[in-house]
Amino acid sequence: MSATAQPERVTAAALIIGDEILSGRTADVNLNAVARFFTGLGIDLCEARFVGDSARDVVEALDALRTRYDYVVTTGGIGPTHDDITADCVAEAFGVPLVEDPEVIAEMTARFNEPPNPARRRMARIPEGGSKIRNALGGPPGFQIGNVFVLAGIPRVMQSMLQDIPARVRKGAVMLSRTVKVEGAGEGLIATPLEAVARAFPDLVMGSYPFQGTKGFGSNLVVRGRDPELLERGVEALLAALSQAGIEDVTRVDE
Amino acid sequence: MSATAQPERVTAAALIIGDEILSGRTADVNLNAVARFFTGLGIDLCEARFVGDSARDVVEALDALRTRYDYVVTTGGIGPTHDDITADCVAEAFGVPLVEDPEVIAEMTARFNEPPNPARRRMARIPEGGSKIRNALGGPPGFQIGNVFVLAGIPRVMQSMLQDIPARVRKGAVMLSRTVKVEGAGEGLIATPLEAVARAFPDLVMGSYPFQGTKGFGSNLVVRGRDPELLERGVEALLAALSQAGIEDVTRVDE
Numbered sequence: 001m002s003a004t005a006q007p008e009r010v011t012a013a014a015l016i017i018g019d020e021i022l023s024g025r026t027a028d029v030n031l032n033a034v035a036r037f038f039t040g041l042g043i044d045l046c047e048a049r050f051v052g053d054s055a056r057d058v059v060e061a062l063d064a065l066r067t068r069y070d071y072v073v074t075t076g077g078i079g080p081t082h083d084d085i086t087a088d089c090v091a092e093a094f095g096v097p098l099v100e101d102p103e104v105i106a107e108m109t110a111r112f113n114e115p116p117n118p119a120r121r122r123m124a125r126i127p128e129g130g131s132k133i134r135n136a137l138g139g140p141p142g143f144q145i146g147n148v149f150v151l152a153g154i155p156r157v158m159q160s161m162l163q164d165i166p167a168r169v170r171k172g173a174v175m176l177s178r179t180v181k182v183e184g185a186g187e188g189l190i191a192t193p194l195e196a197v198a199r200a201f202p203d204l205v206m207g208s209y210p211f212q213g214t215k216g217f218g219s220n221l222v223v224r225g226r227d228p229e230l231l232e233r234g235v236e237a238l239l240a241a242l243s244q245a246g247i248e249d250v251t252r253v254d255e
Numbered sequence: 256m257s258a259t260a261q262p263e264r265v266t267a268a269a270l271i272i273g274d275e276i277l278s279g280r281t282a283d284v285n286l287n288a289v290a291r292f293f294t295g296l297g298i299d300l301c302e303a304r305f306v307g308d309s310a311r312d313v314v315e316a317l318d319a320l321r322t323r324y325d326y327v328v329t330t331g332g333i334g335p336t337h338d339d340i341t342a343d344c345v346a347e348a349f350g351v352p353l354v355e356d357p358e359v360i361a362e363m364t365a366r367f368n369e370p371p372n373p374a375r376r377r378m379a380r381i382p383e384g385g386s387k388i389r390n391a392l393g394g395p396p397g398f399q400i401g402n403v404f405v406l407a408g409i410p411r412v413m414q415s416m417l418q419d420i421p422a423r424v425r426k427g428a429v430m431l432s433r434t435v436k437v438e439g440a441g442e443g444l445i446a447t448p449l450e451a452v453a454r455a456f457p458d459l460v461m462g463s464y465p466f467q468g469t470k471g472f473g474s475n476l477v478v479r480g481r482d483p484e485l486l487e488r489g490v491e492a493l494l495a496a497l498s499q500a501g502i503e504d505v506t507r508v509d510e
Contacts, residue, residue: 019462022300023430024290025477026464028283031305035279045277047312050286050303053462057302080442081463082450112443119446154465175278187335188367191374195337207274207308208336209281210409222280 010172012038013065014048015058017076017086018153022052029155030075037162042172042226043071053077058089066093066148071169073162076153078142080119086150087143091127094145098125101132104140111138134164144168173226178235182242183249186210186217193241194221201234203227215249265427267293268320269303270313272331272341273408277307284410285330292417297427297481298326308332313344321348321403326424328417331408333397335374341405342398346382349400353380356387359395366393389419399423428481433490437497438504441465441472448496449476452489458482459489470504 014034020026031048038045046069051057058077065072077086091098104124108116116124123140126132133142133149135157142151142161149168151161182190187210198206204225211218223238225231235252242250269289275281286303293300301324306312313332320327332341346353359379363371371379378395381387388397388404390412397406397416404423406416437445442465453461459480466473478493480486490507497505 019460020464020477021286022290022303023432023479024287024292024294024300025432027287031276032279032282035277037279039279045279046307047316048277048305052301061302079463079465080446082446082453083462117443117447119450120443122446123443154467156467177278177280188372188375188378191335191337191377192372195374198337205274207338208334209275210334212409212411222275224278 008172010041010043010071010170011046011069012043012071012073013046013069015061015065015072015074016048016050016153017053017058017074018050019052019083021050030153030158033155033159033162034073034075037165038071039175041166041169042174043169044172044175053083053085055085055089055092058086059093062089062093062148066146070147072148073165074148074150075158078123078140078150078152080122084122087122087125087127090145090148090150094127094129094148096128096145099128100124101126104132108140133161136160136163175224175226176228176231177222177224178231179253180221180223180235180238180242181218181251181253182221182247183213183218183251184215185219185247185249187219189245189247190219190221190242193245193247194238197234197238197241200237201225201230203230204234206234206238218249220253263427265296265298265326265425266301266324267298267326267328268301268324270316270320270327270329271303271305271408272308272313272329273305274307274338276305285408285413288410288414288417289328289330292420293326294430296421296424297429298424299427299430308338308340310340310344310347313341314348317344317348317403321401325402327403328420329403329405330413333378333395333405333407335377339377342377342380342382345400345403345405349382349384349403351383351400354383355379356381359387363395388416391415391418430479430481431483431486432477432479433486434508435476435478435490435493435497436473436506436508437476437502438468438473438506439470440474440502440504442474444500444502445474445476445497448500448502449493452493452496455492456480456485456489458485461489461493473504475508 130143130145385398385400464475
């Protein structure tokens, strides 16, 4: 039992939609941005799923994630073309119709000096009961319905839309992270002292991320936790255990 | 109904394991490598899931994916440290024990000039009935059991292990891809002609990938299919439809 009360955990998942990522044509960069965003809010991103532009796959993944986690962010599939099916899928998952938002239509009319064509009108549709997520770059908005945030796939637009989310979510205690860098010793030597310390500190998370450096194999040992004092005790215990195991080339590289 | 018989579709999924990716500490690069690899073999990567170092999450995701798709590749979690739980999870999912492989132990003994310590011995464990996947870089192997390929998380090692997979899988007809680049016209203008052509060619997949270029918004229109003649007819029809819609700045940029 921990001496300090553990704050309530807030969880999230990401659903990244688009054939182009699964075909390898495009390398995703949105997952990392979403991960860093949630970590900064003290929210644990617990899972991410990538699916193609298939309505069945999108609805099924969305239903699995939105019932399991506190929040879900989706990226991709909200443009004007026929393969942009995310809004339809989200409405289907929530069992509500899509409704054209008159403000978005008015903004489009002002931007193009004429009423939007049918393709562009698709981007003004929000599931009934949803609210718009601001696109600070000036284009059509994303939207929120329930615990689901539906964002664009273009990274710059997606990142702009993320900025409209913090005011809408419950934050957790931020997960703090400390890194101990070991050089010239592979994980095979580090594993035993690391595991002993990890077992002694069940309220901390300890991971090992190996690399091949100029001195051969090494590893970044990352200690994470929400209580700064406990975290410091864990790092001290890890440094002592590494020293006792004869591992000498060890530096703290706290971010 | 298509005039040409559609070849049987071969499907795959990726399961990418590791807290460090979901926390945002590390940006994944393995998904794109796995996607390109399968695409090159004519195998459709249909889904990817990212989960943390949690046994329950790994087993559940693995069971969902291996029963739904022809093949599953996992990356990450096969090192010697306590947070490397992938082999245990795969064995649990298949309901078999992990067995130490004497060849791997012998290789480790030769490499270190002494028998491996308990942490390193963990990397010699293969689920009963599995076969080793070669690590051409000289370290411990991955393994295959059933339709699941278990690879390392370090990108260079993962990519080396991928090279041992082609001989083990059924290949599909390679999905061919042609790109038509439109500049100076956003998706709002492209959507209607694109959708008309997509509807006329149900055996081709047509997607639109917008970008912001020097001439404002544009989009790469990607046409994909397994029949080269049908693909060419689809591209020609798309070029004609764009021209008829008054979209002029159009170039084929076939890869």
